[in-house]
Amino acid sequence: MTSWRPGGPAARLHGNLAGAANIEVICADGAAQPEFPVDAIYVNFGVARPAERWLHHLKPGGRLVLPLGVPQMHATLPVRVIEQGMGLMITREHAGFAARSLGAKPFVFAQGAAELPDADMDTLRRSLETGHDQRIRSLVSRQAARAPAWFAGKD
Template identity: 30%
Template sequence: MTEPDEARRFYAKLMAAHAQSADPRIEEAFASVPREAFLGPGPWTVFAGKGRFETPRADPSYIYQNVLVVLDADKGINNGEPMLHAMWLGKVAPRPGETVTHIGAGTGYYTALLARLVEPGGSVTAFELEAGLAARAEANLARYANVDVVHGDAVTDPLPPSDVIYVNAGVVAPPAAWLKALQPGGRMIFPWRPSETVGVAVVVTRRENGFACQPFMGSWFIPCVGASVAGVAARIPTRERAARTRSIWLTADKAADRTATAIFGDVWFSSRAIRADSAR
């Protein structure tokens, strides 16, 4: 087998390529954070395609590939595909000094990458609802001085003002409080799962005149407790209408109009683009 450090450095190059970002710090982050430190003792159970396999032994080189690793088999919770997260990190572009909220931190691996990307001066608040996972994340992230792990419900608990909100659980719509927590120029990335047949990753940017929205790839995550069931009055989009979405609005600020692609209570989605403004 390849030495773990060598395997991780090569894996980091692959992840940086998938990120499609000019930021060299993405490769540095993947190279500096040992994935095995967040997975528990090996051998590990991994998913690839539709199969589940156990690594032959507890050699970290086996998990420096684009595989999901089981964290809680009974609840279907995994450490997600690194390639997907590389693309998300490239899209949301965390910067030094920024404040990040990570929703659905699991055992903290992707939290650690976010923490590296906002150094120096930045910080990460990591929410995890499952008590066992939150305890593991707190232990795993103890050496990251800029991370605060919260065992709590990000749907009902207040979020800190954030430059980046990184969501790792599927929602029918982002709660209004999440949108309000975004700082000017802030970005939120989340798995939009308005129905069982529609799953798309969306990046939202808070501009001076509204929330710009860009669906950019298919994406499936486990449902977010408290934000994964549509109300009876919801207007649920088809896959095509979801893909045409270009902005998100708070109903309190603007009533849904004929451009609406989806409506979920106090949040609605529109096919009308937000014009560019001076927000960074």
């Protein structure tokens, strides 16, 4: 875990939430968190896939909300963004993960562990182009899907 800059966003958030006993502000690599089971995870940067740790540490009934998409360079700023993507909500259930689209969303894209190989990135791009994200009902991780999948990658 890294420390935050005085006056930086994490420090301000920590100060704003100091009175909330049920919230902890952590400034660290997002894909390496959480370190223990949690009820909810909100990811505020775009990713091409959920980090393994987010899924593993989600309590039964817990929810993970994230922007999913393929990164591209912004037209005028030196950052990667998701121009074509969607919000995705994943809920841990007894026998796996339910998932549903929250609709099309542009977002700033993350750097690091939640990226995909180029071939999978191309497949995700084509899946997003179909506009059929409202058909998403579940997340299958590290095993073959039992039915036709909206997106299926190497992992």
